[in-house]
Amino acid sequence: MTSAVVVGGGIAGISAALRLTERGVRVTLLETRKKLGGRATSFDDQRTGLTLDNCQHVVLRCCTNYADLLRRTQVDQHITWHSRQYWIEAGGRTSILAPGSLPAPFHFAGSILRAPMLSLGESLSLGRACLAILRADRARLEHQNFGAYLERLKQPHRLIDRFWSPVIVSACNMSVGTVSAAAAAHVVQDGFLSSRRASDIGVPAVPLVRLYEHVPRLLEQASPGSRILLGKGVGRIAPGRVTASDGEVFTADIVICAVPVERVASLIEPSVAATDPRFAPLANFTHSPILGVHLLFERPIMEIPHAVLVERPTQWLFRKHDDPRTIHAVVSAADEWMPLTEDEIVARVLGDIHACLPASRDLPVLAGRSVKEKRATWAPRPGIESSRPGPLGPDGPRGIILAGDYTDTGWPATMEGAARSGYAAAAAALSEPASAFLNPAGRSSRLSRLAAAW
Template sequence: MATAAIAGGGVAGIAAAAALADAGVRVILLESRPYLGGRASSYALPGQGSEIIDNCQHILLKCCVNLLDLYHRLGVENQIEFHGEFHYLEPGGRRSVLRSGLLPAPLHFSGSFASLRFLSPGEKLEAARGLIALRREYGRRSDLDSITMQQWLEEKRQSPRTISRFWAPVLVSAVNEELDRMAALHGFQVFRLAFLSARDAYQMGVPRVPLGEMHSAERLAASTGAQVLLRRKVTGLHMEGRRIRALETENGPVEADVFISALPFEPLRQLMPGLLDDWSVFEHSPIAGIHLWFDRPVTDLPHAVLLDSPFQWFFNKSGGRYLQLVVSASRFLETWPRQQAAGRAFEDLCRYLPEARRARLERYHVVKEIRATFSARPGLAARRPRPKTRFENLFLAGDWTDTGWPSTMEGATRSGYRAAEAVCRFFGNPRTFLLPDIA
């Protein structure tokens, strides 16, 4: 039986392992940490006994067809709760809801869009014209990786308020980048696939259990038969010409017929600096998760966009008493002490949730993921590497590779599936794992 060794146990590595195991390949997955999941993982909260939290809230949309396929392979698709409503809160607490109606796509939001209270009639017309232009230009305009989403929106005469209230909440959270740093290509993709393609494509899936359970080593091994080696950091390579013979680890070499790197670009650059001609095109964009626990429930909403707030979104994790705020592209928080970040988040939350003003903040926990994702800057798409490398039996996976998606769990899954397809072709047994986008 052919053997594949995969370095990196994040979502990309898990996806590659699951696909190759399905193809009858013996899989060895190596992860330097004591758990799988990479940046989509969980851990025990310090000083709180057995309480487990996710490092940051991860969600998916129904248009993430490959991630849903992976969760089916792992047997955890029933642990995703889908929400058909997007809630928006204005300062003062006024609510609006965006939901699908009876009309077919792309008109399915017409009714709820017209009823949004946070946009004026003129701003709704602006946004509608922008959506029509986006749908018309998607797949036809050739410069979308050369301009920012902000430039495109200004070209379409979207006002600052329409941009900040309608476009930014979705795009900044989905791509994890500011509009003036984000390639328009990815902004187009998010709105086209999630909001203009199918009536339910936008629905938000939130895991019912910690991500550590979704991505556990035990689950992967049980569902696929893969051999998972935790605490196995790859420290070097054994080469024979243009082939790799083994991965060197602190516990000795791991031999295989083929190898997949599912490592982030930084550790791979340290391991193989000559693999790419220019690593400098890859930059990071941060995410922060601010966990707040109250002495009483402060909201009945499952989640909401906080309009005009730097803290962007909250997710109700436990009966309204435990909220997690998610701040995408959170560069402004990098230098803030955690106590200051939690205090400002609580103060800001009180502007939107009257109940929070009467509650006592019992404790907090702030997570700063400085290297959360790659920055989806203009010009990067053509520089992202494909699975095949200059080495005969080495293939690449990872959300930063050429997936056609920004840095998301769907993008990571796509990369793992594409690498698995390349491995199967290498063995002379072509297989297709990657599912096409719904649109």
């Protein structure tokens, strides 16, 4: 294999291209937009004159393949890590959840017991549920929703509203009542309970688009002749042959399709789509929206780097590093917000901020900018796992190789899932096992492994 065409310059396409060039494959990456990063990127906002992210993206320490990608692309120093989570209730009372001195899976026990937002009974219920989830077999949870599972675990409604809902909605971008219990359990097992540092939150300290600034040079250096063509939309993908929308044809030994799931069907050569069993189930995917709201206040409003707003529709606030007057608010699973105007959105988000940060009430807002991502992530509904395709079809590496956060990585729609899919696609292209390219999951603590097996 000496040449490859990768269609799509999101994290999946970048990851696949990078790993292939590292093995000497000459890669041409075609991206329809004028920039890299796909859904995890930034735009130049005409109104404010700032480079804004389409939405704040965060990563957890358990995302070992995305971390590997950041290292390989020489930008890992741009991620700031936080081990403390701040939860703010209406009125401003703050609970801090952070790993204490106990080993995982008990590392949060102290801060949960001390958290004023939960009663003692709720904290004990939460602990019991966490141990049950740690022991759960995710495959057996795939066909039920997490809300029903929490009911079976006898979780009080107030605890669901105050704790489970913000955690799961932010991580899975679906409500507790609609998300698959397997996807939610994955977040709890790997993201919270596996090790003391698994839940550390990494926040990019630069606009997302800057995380890709070295990629063109690294591809060229690793395999001379490799290139990225931006603004090059693709109209048809066939084995060994990709046709751009402007008619230009690209041929290669390997073709990797790394576009979002909803774009795949319209691009694949119809004769291939009809015979390859991976394509028909893609019609089962639906999407869930996310709303990002950039707010510029007259003066700094939040000393802490980020905060979960307890029982508010606005789930997270992030203080932007370059300007402490700038807050980025995130509303996940934002279906109800999609019909609202920007003024209505900003007013609602400000209502939540004023409720939880009372000092902000008198602070003038200089600018408000909302970004709606209607198809932010594919929806991890019960039963969807069986529709997720692998990288290879019946024609093997010579056919069309799939990459993207929707492929069968076992992860929800995340940057980690996208990086994993790209690495797995590169391995498949070279007829190597995925394990040769994938980073293993972070090691669970001994006690977590024992508790899970118990």
